[in-house]
Amino acid sequence: MHDIRAIRENPDHLDAALARRGDAPMSSQVLKLDTARRACITAAEAAQAEQNKASKQVGAAKASGDEAEFERLRALVGEKKAEVAAMQTEAKELDAQLTDMLARIPNTPADDVPDGADxxxxxxxxxxxxxxxxxxxxxxxxxxxxxxxxxxxxxxxxxxxxxxxxxxxxxxxxxxxxxxxxxxxxxxxxxxxxxxxxxxxxxxxxxxxxxxxxxxxxxxxxxxxxxxxxxxxxxxxxxxxxxxxxxxxxxxxxxxxxxxxxxxxxxxxxxxxxxxxxxxxxxxxxxxxxxxxxxxxxxxxxxxxxxxxxxxxxxxxxxxxxxxxxxxxxxxxxxxxxxxxxxxxxxxxxxxxxxxxxxxxxxxxxxxxxxxxxxxxxxxxxxxxxxxxxxxxxxxxxxxxxxxxxxxxxxxxxxxxxxxxxxxxxxxxx
CATH class of the missing domain: 3.30.930.10 (Bira Bifunctional Protein; Domain 2)
Structure with missing residues (x-):
């Protein structure tokens, strides 16, 4: 299995290693999936923060007797909760895809391994x-x-x-x-x-x-x-x-x-x-x-x-x-x-x-x-x-x-x- 952090830092190293094995480059596909996964995680965290903030405000609105604000915030909490769940599911699916992709990429040859086809x-x-x-x-x-x-x-x-x-x-x-x-x-x-x-x-x-x-x-x-x-x-x-x-x-x-x-x-x-x-x-x-x-x-x-x-x-x-x-x-x-x-x-x-x-x-x-x-x-x-x-x-x-x-x-x-x-x-x- 390859270290995704190493691929982020030096994608050319992976592609060069794969080329030595006679395989097509993979770093762009890996990084595209990794970027989508990380963006989804970030968005889920932001939505979770908004959900937590709205949840705290629900109690204050109810205490103040502002029924309209209370209903708006409660609906917002439900909306953000569903949004977080959907994003977490998508992030989990993307993570599984990334793991599977990394698991199918062969090991990188040592420097002293001779290049060759067969x-x-x-x-x-x-x-x-x-x-x-x-x-x-x-x-x-x-x-x-x-x-x-x-x-x-x-x-x-x-x-x-x-x-x-x-x-x-x-x-x-x-x-x-x-x-x-x-x-x-x-x-x-x-x-x-x-x-x-x-x-x-x-x-x-x-x-x-x-x-x-x-x-x-x-x-x-x-x-x-x-x-x-x-x-x-x-x-x-x-x-x-x-x-x-x-x-x-x-x-x-x-x-x-x-x-x-x-x-x-x-x-x-x-x-x-x-x-x-x-x-x-x-x-x-x-x-x-x-x-x-x-x-x-x-x-x-x-x-x-x-x-x-x-x-x-x-x-x-x-x-x-x-x-x-x-x-x-x-x-x-x-x-x-x-x-x-x-x-x-x-x-x-x-x-x-x-x-x-x-x-x-x-x-x-x-x-x-x-x-x-x-x-x-x-x-x-x-x-x-x-x-x-x-x-x-x-x-x-x-x-x-x-x-x-x-x-x-x-x-x-x-x-x-x-x-x-x-x-x-x-x-x-x-």
Missing amino acids: ENDNVEVSRWGEPKSFDFEPKEHFEIKGVAHGMDFETAAKMSGSRFVLLSGAVARIHRALAQFMIDTHVDENGLTEVNPPVLVNNDAMYGTDKLPKFGEDSYQTTNGWWMVPTSEVPLTYIVAGHVVEESYLPRRYTAHTLCFRSEAGSAGRDTAGMLRQHQFEKVEMVSVTHPDNSDAEQKRMLRCAEDLLERLEIPYRTVILCTGDMGFGARRTFDIEAWVPGQNTYREISSVSNTGDFQARRMNARFKPADGGKPQFLHTLNGSGLAVGRCLIAVLENGQQADGSVTLPKALGPYLRGKSTLSTDGTLI
Whole structure:
């Protein structure tokens, strides 16, 4: 959410930021609505003052016996009362329109975010590991012989439709091991607090984390109004909604392993094969709540937490900073980590780490008290995948595949698989 006072003071800043994102200017529309709202409030206050003045004069007129003046003033009081009510209603409607307009304007990009139109303009900032050279044509995950036993798309489609998968046996166990490995590393080594949050949330939680009102079509809503979380960023970030915390409370770092649900609106025909793009998937999320002065450093810290997981899993990756045209609605800066997937001979996104600044905090009124006194300030929120479990499974399976259709698994998963290190061609762990 944007600060209307900042837009009044510097409307060109908003329009310039929107232009960097490829969006049309909005300041004139915002200020026109804001001016009408403020004028209506001023007029209502003036009418209220006239009503109060006339109300005091009514008693004096009655006491003096001036019946005509008494009736005139009483009629004036009624007239002003109706006028005040009408203006207050109009002001409330204009305020709702302004709030809705502000809620649909994306965050302003940080100065160091590269300008660009789409993913082709993202800028690589680092790369780790060398893609493995195979002496055979590497397959996609669902084509690997040992994987096929435990990855069933047909049965999933029978019960749920397309973009679902039924994992079983060793493949399901590897998937679970990956999630446990991620959570344990974040908690034991990265200092995050594990949370088991609800995956059904209300409108306020979705709105506060910028998923509503603009992107409701991207999520699933139950018949009784709850939303199925598109990511546990929503409940983890909303923990601080409505709070004014002490500065000493910050930073707060959370992690959760949850189911996530996305309608994949607008992605028809993309990545339909395999489990790369699913309606239901699992993700280990990281969320940080910080002092504004520390949020940029915290973003780099979170990025390293995610990158380190891939290094331990021996998966080559590259890290890119998203350009203005590819960055998400609520982000002021986003780094994507893309894992190497041999079956497609390319890098695919496996984590996004975003700094939203105070954008979400304003929407959910989350603030902190400065240690040296002064008025409460909006805190900063950050979120990042640490990691997407299903996509990590894909990367592990494809990078570890062997010519005979078996898969050599990363050593980091050994403790979670009771020392077993290979997915055999018959679909069992050995």
